[in-house]
Amino acid sequence: MNEPIITAKDVRLHYGDFEALHGINLEFARGEITAMIGPSGCGKSTFLRCLNRMNDLIDSAKVSGDIRLDGQDIYAPDTDVVKLRKRVGMVFQQPVPFPFSIYENVIYGLRLAGVKDRAKLDAAVEKSLRQAALWDEVKDKLHDSALGLSGGQQQRVAIARVLAVEPDVILMDEPTSALDPISSTQIENMLLELREKYTIIIVTHNMQQASRISDRTAFFLQGNLIEYAPTKKIFMNPDKKETEDYISGRFG
Amino acid sequence: MRQEFSQELKTLHVDFSELGMMVNAVVYKSAKAFINHDKDLAREVIDSDYLINERQMSLEKRCFELIALQQPVTSDLRLVVTAMKASSDLERMGDHAVSIAKSTIRVKGNTRVLSIESDLRKMADAVKKMSDEVLDAYVHDDEERARAIATEDHGINDFSRKIYSECIENMKQNVDTVVGGMDYMLVASYLERIGDYVTNICEWIVYLKTGKLVELNSSTEEDQF
Numbered sequence A: 001m002n003e004p005i006i007t008a009k010d011v012r013l014h015y016g017d018f019e020a021l022h023g024i025n026l027e028f029a030r031g032e033i034t035a036m037i038g039p040s041g042c043g044k045s046t047f048l049r050c051l052n053r054m055n056d057l058i059d060s061a062k063v064s065g066d067i068r069l070d071g072q073d074i075y076a077p078d079t080d081v082v083k084l085r086k087r088v089g090m091v092f093q094q095p096v097p098f099p100f101s102i103y104e105n106v107i108y109g110l111r112l113a114g115v116k117d118r119a120k121l122d123a124a125v126e127k128s129l130r131q132a133a134l135w136d137e138v139k140d141k142l143h144d145s146a147l148g149l150s151g152g153q154q155q156r157v158a159i160a161r162v163l164a165v166e167p168d169v170i171l172m173d174e175p176t177s178a179l180d181p182i183s184s185t186q187i188e189n190m191l192l193e194l195r196e197k198y199t200i201i202i203v204t205h206n207m208q209q210a211s212r213i214s215d216r217t218a219f220f221l222q223g224n225l226i227e228y229a230p231t232k233k234i235f236m237n238p239d240k241k242e243t244e245d246y247i248s249g250r251f252g
Numbered sequence B: 001m002r003q004e005f006s007q008e009l010k011t012l013h014v015d016f017s018e019l020g021m022m023v024n025a026v027v028y029k030s031a032k033a034f035i036n037h038d039k040d041l042a043r044e045v046i047d048s049d050y051l052i053n054e055r056q057m058s059l060e061k062r063c064f065e066l067i068a069l070q071q072p073v074t075s076d077l078r079l080v081v082t083a084m085k086a087s088s089d090l091e092r093m094g095d096h097a098v099s100i101a102k103s104t105i106r107v108k109g110n111t112r113v114l115s116i117e118s119d120l121r122k123m124a125d126a127v128k129k130m131s132d133e134v135l136d137a138y139v140h141d142d143e144e145r146a147r148a149i150a151t152e153d154h155g156i157n158d159f160s161r162k163i164y165s166e167c168i169e170n171m172k173q174n175v176d177t178v179v180g181g182m183d184y185m186l187v188a189s190y191l192e193r194i195g196d197y198v199t200n201i202c203e204w205i206v207y208l209k210t211g212k213l214v215e216l217n218s219s220t221e222e223d224q225f
Helices: A044-050 A081-087 A102-106 A108-112 A118-131 A135-141 A151-164 A181-194 A207-213 A231-236 A241-247 B002-036 B039-070 B074-107 B114-139 B143-151 B153-173 B175-210
Strands: A004-015 A018-029 A033-037 A061-069 A088-091 A169-173 A199-203 A216-221 A224-230
Touching: A004 A044, A004 A199, A018 A044, A018 A199, A018 A224, A033 A044, A033 A207, A044 A169, A044 A199, A044 A216, A081 A088, A088 A151, A102 A108, A102 A118, A102 A151, A108 A118, A108 A151, A118 A135, A118 A151, A118 A181, A151 A169, A151 A181, A181 A199, A181 A207, A199 A207, A207 A231, A216 A231, A216 A241, A224 A231, A224 A241, A231 A241, A231 B074, A241 B074, B002 B039, B002 B074, B002 B114, B002 B175, B039 B074, B074 B175, B114 B143, B114 B153, B114 B175, B143 B153, B143 B175, B153 B175
Parallel strands: A033 A199, A033 A216, A088 A169, A169 A199
Antiparallel strands: A004 A018, A004 A061, A216 A224
């Protein structure tokens, strides 16, 4: 395993009185793709959202435990959440195009950060769109509305928007579940390309996707981390019966 | 969906066992035919080989379909892979039975050496025992048993070596036994190969149960004539 970039210790999350995560311990290796799988309601997306403090936006959600990014406690009182989310970007299930041009969509984060230099912005747009494997398709219509793109293209715009701010970690919550197989494959290929530079943590319901692209797989069930191991092991010969039953479709 | 898949896996398991029984029957018949100089029985073995080949191909084809359509993982995948790989071992055992049957037809009329034939009979019995046992171990997913069965292959190899030296000895003393002796040696080596295939199947049973690919009876110190 590469050295960990994110270390989570005994992470618990309560929605009011309900404990949704029962003490998760997990380390994410730098430069690897980690897949988090499990049936709906198992806590994998909730846990993913803990990693860039997305759950702060939900009033009833209370997180305890310790989550460190490069050794820094991300729940420390002096943490700048905006900076944190710049380092730990997120891509959602449904592509969220803003009602502006493709160009403006991609540099949205940079504009927020106050970047005004045109050349810098142009360069960032091209670089991020290339990384998101979308440049060739949209280079001649950068100033058209992003709303006119297909779902797969919109999702790649969303990824380019995250890449433009040069994060260290990219969190993805079922990024291809709303896409057709061809768009999904494009995104999977892109993730494999990005793996060298970024740490990617992906929640997916697609077992084959997890087995195709991830280095490690974490299996969640009812708020617990059941098994976490190299993906090959999980899909060939997992230690836990629950893992085996879930990935071979015997329940869930 | 899953229920149907589980049913198909069960059917695959049963079909594999049936193929195994067919193969064991021809191994037994071919050895019996050779020992009793029974040309008709030998022909029966040769003529029925296509049934085994067809069965094996249909089983293999179904494995491919299951892999493509159901994308099995973990123990399901192992079951499919085991059926696929071990069935080709079974099919090869059938081919060796055919070779023994062909020797039977050739050997008729040659000068016989009774002591060698007696050893061949014992060897054939030992091979038959092994191949019966391995099917039982497969049906019961019995890894320990599979490992134990594989060790019986040492005895088969001992027979093989013994028969080889006996044949050479006889050929030296009486040139009339050369032609028949060659066939004795061939049959012993076919039986020995069948024992090796049974050992392969034992290895697949270990894989089925544990997910580990093992080499039982490493050939480096074995089979040295």
